[in-house]
Each structure stands twice: as structure tokens, then as C-alpha cells.
Amino acid sequence: MPANRNIIDLSVGFSFSDTTRSFIKKFFSIDVLGIYDNRLLDNEKDSLVLRIQNTKHGLITTKNNYFYLYYQDFQGNLDNTYGNTDILTIYDFFNTKNLLKKLAGKNIGFEFMVSKLRYLNVSDLGKWFSFVKYFYGLCKRYRHQLILSSGAKNIYELISLRVINSILDKLEVSSTEYWFDLNQWLSRKKRGLIYDSI
Amino acid sequence: MTLSKKKYRYIGIYLSSHLSSNKAGILEKLSNRYLGLFGSIDYSNANIRIIEIKDIPNSIVILKCRLESLTNMLISLSLIELELMIVSISGTLKQLKKKILTFLNHVSGYQKDLTFNFKDS
Numbered sequence: 001m002p003a004n005r006n007i008i009d010l011s012v013g014f015s016f017s018d019t020t021r022s023f024i025k026k027f028f029s030i031d032v033l034g035i036y037d038n039r040l041l042d043n044e045k046d047s048l049v050l051r052i053q054n055t056k057h058g059l060i061t062t063k064n065n066y067f068y069l070y071y072q073d074f075q076g077n078l079d080n081t082y083g084n085t086d087i088l089t090i091y092d093f094f095n096t097k098n099l100l101k102k103l104a105g106k107n108i109g110f111e112f113m114v115s116k117l118r119y120l121n122v123s124d125l126g127k128w129f130s131f132v133k134y135f136y137g138l139c140k141r142y143r144h145q146l147i148l149s150s151g152a153k154n155i156y157e158l159i160s161l162r163v164i165n166s167i168l169d170k171l172e173v174s175s176t177e178y179w180f181d182l183n184q185w186l187s188r189k190k191r192g193l194i195y196d197s198i
Numbered sequence: 199m200t201l202s203k204k205k206y207r208y209i210g211i212y213l214s215s216h217l218s219s220n221k222a223g224i225l226e227k228l229s230n231r232y233l234g235l236f237g238s239i240d241y242s243n244a245n246i247r248i249i250e251i252k253d254i255p256n257s258i259v260i261l262k263c264r265l266e267s268l269t270n271m272l273i274s275l276s277l278i279e280l281e282l283m284i285v286s287i288s289g290t291l292k293q294l295k296k297k298i299l300t301f302l303n304h305v306s307g308y309q310k311d312l313t314f315n316f317k318d319s
Contacts, residue, residue: 027285027301118279122234125277156214156281163276163284166269 005179007161008186010034010049010069010087011113011149018044020155029161032186034069034149049186054085067190071111078102086189087111087147093131096138104142109185110135113151114159114167133171145185146178205265207287208249208294209272210258212301214281218256221248224280225261232274243267251291258285258298265289 009030015037016024021044024030034049045065054070071087072080076094087109100110112132117125132146139146148167152158159167165175217224225248233241244267249260259282263271268287275284286297 023304026304114276117277120277122231125235154281156283158283159276160284162287163272166272167276169269170273 005183006031006186007164007179008032008034008182009150009152009158009164010109010111010147011051011089011151012036012158013151013153014155021047024158027160028158030158051087054082069109069189074110089113091116093127096131096135100138100142100144103144107143107145107185107188109145109147109189110139111147111149113149114164115151115153115157118157129170133173136171136173145181146173147182148178205289206245206262207265207268207271207289208291209261209263209268209275209287210285210294210298210301211261211275212283212285213257213259215257217280217282218259221259224259224282227278227280228261228274231278232270235274235277236270240267240270244271246271249291251295254295254298255302258302260291260294 007030009028009032012024012033012035021033024033025047032047032049034051036051045067048066050066050068051071052068054072069086070082070084071089072082072085074081074088074090074094076092078099081088085108089111091113112128117128120128136146138144148164150157150159168175168178211224213221213224225246229241229246232244232246244263246267247262249262251260254260261271272284272287275282285301286294288294288297
């Protein structure tokens with residue numbers, strides 16, 4: 001296992017301070033956090049990834065010196081998907097094969113939020129596991145990245161490394177391979193930082 | 199015939215304030231999720247129990263399950279609609295208690311600086 005491997009949760013949907021970030025690292029073993037709002041954070045920008053919603057109206061950025069990724073919620077077809085999107089967040093099942101084939105080579109991260117699974121009934125959960133298992137195979141074939149994020153809206157919805165690895169185990173995905181690939185994918189996405197004068 | 203000793207794991211869980219008074223309700227919800235996801239045979243093999251020990255605050259519940267069922271148990275715990283947090287997992291109650299106390303000390307020591315409030319998340 002590579003020594004420099006980071007454990008990554010690319011979607012944490014609540015604001016937190018540096019103390020809370022240390023808490024998350026200590027008790028959830030998460031090294032890198034994807035955030036939507038960076039108002040309360042000052043230090044250790046290396047362990048943070050700013051998520052910026054990709055819209056056709058242009059990008060709105062408010063903070064500087066952050067590594068950033070453009071994300072979009074996937075709407076079921078490619079008509080509203082913009083070229084520079086890094087992460088497509090998937091909420092529904094859809095005809096995956098054609099989509100992933102069309103996007104082959106773009107190295108997109110397809111993200112699934114674990115917090116949404118809490119509200120599914122068991123039969124939909126079973127379908128989800130089956131869908132993501134199939135999806136992972138397609139990601140491998142067409143060189144995309146599967147991303148499991150907590151999608152946490154509060155501290156109780158965060159998931160620890162141990163839980164993510166358990167879910168990966170059920171998806172028949174090697175956790176070593178998953179973390180290695182995700183780290184590689186993220187480092188390839190480091191296109192630069194935002195520097196603005198605000 | 200050789201008898202192999204069954205191995206167990208203890209899971210320390212932190213509960214939000216409105217859950218801590220209803221530990222049996224948590225076990226029921228967890229059991230329903232486990233049963234739905236992994237089936238009744240797996241559930242019966244898991245041997246899930248609530249462990250009562252002294253000197254642990256009401257906000258903590260300790261569950262015990264078979265080692266082979268730990269993955270299923272963690273998935274079930276994470277996929278229920280309850281405000282809880284898995285604090286630590288250990289093979290012995292002594293180690294678990296130690297980890298829980300570290301967690302509680304950390305939370306009480308830094309409560310001012312933590313952005314979230316455990317009681318009203």
C-alpha cells in the first residue's frame with residue numbers, strides 16, 4: 001500500500017472550523033475533505049478541495065489559494081453537462097454504458113453520496129449496490145473514476161474510513177486499489193489554484 | 199472435533215441527545231436494516247447485543263457482534279436514518295472504553311472550538 005495515500009471524502013456539505021477538521025481527521029481518518037464553503041477555515045489548505053458548481057452562467061469564486069474542482073449534478077443526459085466538469089454527482093439509476101462510453105477519455109469522477117442511501121428502502125438499496133458494482137466495471141473500462149462521498153449535511157452523516165472500506169468490500173471493489181486510483185485521479189486534476197483579489 | 203473460539207467485536211457508538219434515552223429503539227432499527235440488507239440467517243449469525251457497562255455516559259451505546267459480521271454491521275449502522283456516530287471498534291471492552299474516553303475528552307475539551315454541536319446537529 002502506498003505510504004502517501006490519502007483518505008478522501010470529496011463532499012462534506014456543512015461548514016466547519018480548523019478544529020473540527022482535526023477532529024474529523026482523528027476520529028474518521030479522513031485526510032482530504034471536499035468542501036462547498038470555506039469561510040471558517042484558514043489553515044492546511046492542502047487537505048481541502050473546494051467544490052465549485054459548474055453552471056453555464058460562469059463560475060463564482062470567493063476564496064483564494066484553494067485547489068478546486070468543478071462539479072455538476074447529473075440530470076440523466078449530457079445536454080446540460082459542461083466540458084470542464086470534473087465531478088458528476090449521480091442520484092438516479094440510468095443507462096450508464098452509453099454515457100460512460102461517450103465521455104471516454106475525459107477522466108470524469110462519477111460520485112455517489114452515501115448519505116442519500118440512509119433514506120432508501122432495502123430493495124432500492126439492493127439495486128444501488130448492484131448498479132454501482134456494474135458502474136465500477138464500466139468506469140474501469142472507460143477510464144473514469146468512481147467516487148464514494150459521504151455527502152454529509154451534518155457531523156452524524158460523515159462516514160469513516162472503516163465504513164467506506166466496508167461499502168467498497170460489498171461492492172467487490174478492492175479498497176487498496178480504490179484509494180490508490182482516487183489519489184492518482186485527484187493529483188491529475190490539480191490544474192492550478194484560484195487567486196483572486198478579494 | 200476441534201472447537202474454535204468465536205471472535206467478537208465491540209462497537210462504541212455516540213448518540214445524539216434525543217436518541218440516548220431510547221437505546222432499545224436503536225437496536226430495533228438497526229436489526230430491521232440488517233435483516234433487510236443481509237437476511238435473517240446472517241442476522242442470527244451476527245449475534246448482535248447491547249452491552250451495558252458502568253462509568254459510560256448515556257450518550258454512548260456499546261454493541262457487540264461476531265467478527266465475521268462486522269462489515270455488515272458497519273454498513274447497517276451507517277445506512278439507518280439516525281443521528282449516531284461510530285466512535286471506535288475493538289476486540290476487548292477495556293480497549294473500547296479507553297477509546298471512548300479519549301473521544302469524550304476530546305469533544306468536551308474542544309467543544310467551544312468545534313463548529314458543530316453534538317446535541318443539536
